[in-house]
Amino acid sequence: MRIFARPHQFPPRLAAAAIILSSGLDKTGADDEAAVGLHGMAAGTYPFLGRVDPADFTRLLSRAEIALGTALLLPFVPSLLAGAALTGFAGGLLGLYLKTPGMRREGSLRPSEQxxxxxxxxxxxxxxLGLVLEELGHR
Known part of the structure; x- marks a missing residue:
């Protein structure tokens, strides 16, 4: 088995993996109320998700988070691939932050309490982005 992550990449990969994997595992047992809440927030920001059943959305989100967390943990997953997946995932989360009313203080990028x-x-x-940029710089 070939290792595609350099030793200094392990701490940030592990930190991100821990929180994402935990979040995905927590969603595996989500009840209908939790699924509706997650789906509603996501569909409010990304309207195309409105066509997806809330339970299906939550199940897919859970599986995606588990897969991403696992990819970040496994050193034989190239850092470029893991970093690109993490960047896309984080971009989606930040889209929720930027587009959901009440997440930011009025007229500011600073967060509200919510x-x-x-x-x-x-x-x-x-x-x-750090993983991606480092890997692109080494090519």
């Missing part, structure tokens, strides 16, 4: 938890996902974007 938006603080999602605004913190900027670190996921930083890790993903």
């Amino acid at each position: 938006g603080l938890a999602i605004s913190k996902d900027i670190w996921l974007l930083g890790i993903g």
Whole structure:
């Protein structure tokens, strides 16, 4: 088995993997009320998701988070691939932050109390972009 991650990439990959994998595992047991809430927030920002059943959406989101978290944990998954997937995922989360009413203080990028938890996902974007840029620089 070939290792595609350099030793200094393990800490940020592990940090991101831990939170994403935990989130995905938590969603595996989501009840209907939780699924409707998750789906409603996502569909409010990304209207095309409105066509997806809330339970199906939550199940797919859970599986995607588990897959991404696992990919970040496994050193034989290339950092470019893991970083690109993480960047896309984090971009979607930040889209929720930027487009959902009440997440930011009026006229500002600074988070409101409700938006603080999602605004913190900027670190996921930083890790993903860092992995991607480093790998592109080594080619």
